[in-house]
Amino acid sequence: MIVARMQKMKAPNLIGIGNHNRRRIENHSNKDIDLSRSHLKYDLVGRAYNYKTDIEKYINENKASPRAIRKDAVLVSEWIISSDTAFFKDLDEDQTASFFRSARAYFGQKYGDQNIRYAQVHMDENTPHMHLGIVPFTKDKRLSAKTVFDRQALQTIQEDFPKYLKEGGFDIERGQEHSNKKHLTVDEYKKLKDRTELKNLKEIEQELNGKNQVSQSELKKLKKEYGDLEQGYDGLVAKVISADKEFKVKESDLTRFGYRENHEIEKKPVLLKRGYSVVKTSDLEQLEKAASFSLLATKKYDKENTRKIVLERQLENEKALTKDLSERLKQTHKQLNSVQKKLDSFIEKFTDQWSFAKEYVKQAFGKNLDGVYAGFQEKQQEKQQKTSRKASRDDLSR
Incomplete structure (x- = not known):
């Protein structure tokens, strides 16, 4: 079955993917790479030596808008094109190269040959594959990956791409139809592939x-x-x-x-005793009760105020x-x-x-x-x- 998976590349991603695709580093996280065979790689277009610099230059020279490119813009839609090991086993070196050239031609016809900035084929891993970098320019030269590769476009590719290759003489089929499942990343695919070679189906099911x-x-x-x-x-x-x-x-x-309201209290001065007055006994009792109530009320008020x-x-x-x-x-x-x-x-x-x-x-x-x-x-x-x-x-x- 055909493998055609797309991932979006922004400016910072282009540095790492460029180093990986062109094998400019020796310590790869991907242990499947056989460095002794890395010289077998080739690029079918050869338009980007330095991915970030060369691709940004191409975009700036061809975009319709004079405005600067957004920092978070998708500059390249990279397609990984491959199949299973059994498919390549029946192909010789020239037939394998012809397969990748046909794949590049399909995308060139649909999305503009000049917009394909690199088509790097790797022959130094378990399965040959191609990294195909397409600048997502619309017909009016707007940079828009969402427009160029919307859901309808992706479904069309999954339908038409394997038919195109089959018409070219390759015994290839499309993947599962009407699938909304998320594709595995390259690392996830390789880990799962390794596990299936070491474990039986029952063990995998139990683990998952x-x-x-x-x-x-x-x-x-x-x-x-x-x-x-x-x-x-x-x-x-x-x-x-x-x-x-x-x-x-x-x-x-x-x-x-x-x-309570006070009533008028009768009082008379005491002869020969300055500062003293005579009041009625009932008024005195009233004053004593009022004073006692006032003291009690003050204490209770202080207590309640504290509680408040x-x-x-x-x-x-x-x-x-x-x-x-x-x-x-x-x-x-x-x-x-x-x-x-x-x-x-x-x-x-x-x-x-x-x-x-x-x-x-x-x-x-x-x-x-x-x-x-x-x-x-x-x-x-x-x-x-x-x-x-x-x-x-x-x-x-x-």
Whole structure:
């Protein structure tokens, strides 16, 4: 089957990919590279010696807009063109070169031959492949990878590219049709390929299922922590409301400590005793009671005023805790969303890896795993439905 995978390259990416494609470094992270065979590489166009400098120059000289290129713009859409080892096994060196020339011609006809700035063929790895760099210019010379290689364009390439090669005499087929699955990266593909050569299908399935269970347990743990935070938040809100009500009650109690209206007290001076006066016994008793009440009211007022201050401070503390908890809730929501995305990505990758393993075993041993795969899909759908139902129940409970 044909391998045609695209990745977007921005200005900083061009330095690293240029060094890799042209084999300018000796210490490669890719251990499949046989440096003793690196001299067999060749470029079918040879228009970019220094990828970043030469490609930026080409864009600036040909773009329609006088404005500078955005720093985050996609400068090159790089296609990796290849097939499986069995396909190249039946081709000699000239036929292999003809295959890559045909692939370059297809993209040149569709997207402009001059826009292909490099077509580097590598023969020093397990499987021959070509890095094809296309500057995504529209017909009116706008730099727009989203426009040139939109979803429709990618689907058309997957349909037409293998037909074009087949018409050229190559026994090649397209990949799985109507697939929305994310492609594996080069490193992921090579790691999976190595694992399938060392492990049987059952071991791979057990390993991937184990990873899925870990992801599910992490999600369950985070959801429990989120529920505990929400419960604590509700408790704090209730305490704040209770403290506010209690404060208002005490405040109304303090207003009742007003002094009653005084009536006029009769008093007469005492002869020969300056500073003394004679008052009625009933008035004296009234004054004594008023003084006692006033002293008691003052003490109670001081006590309630102190309690009021304490309650105000407690209320401020509760508000601060509520604000802090609100921030923690937001962060937990983000964590939950992140875990859910990772889980979805893992399930998607797991399905892709299963497809690869199934094809590998079918080709290697001639076994038909359609029944096994169908059973796996049913189990996977059941897991996803259970997860969706649980998430719905959690949302309703909240």
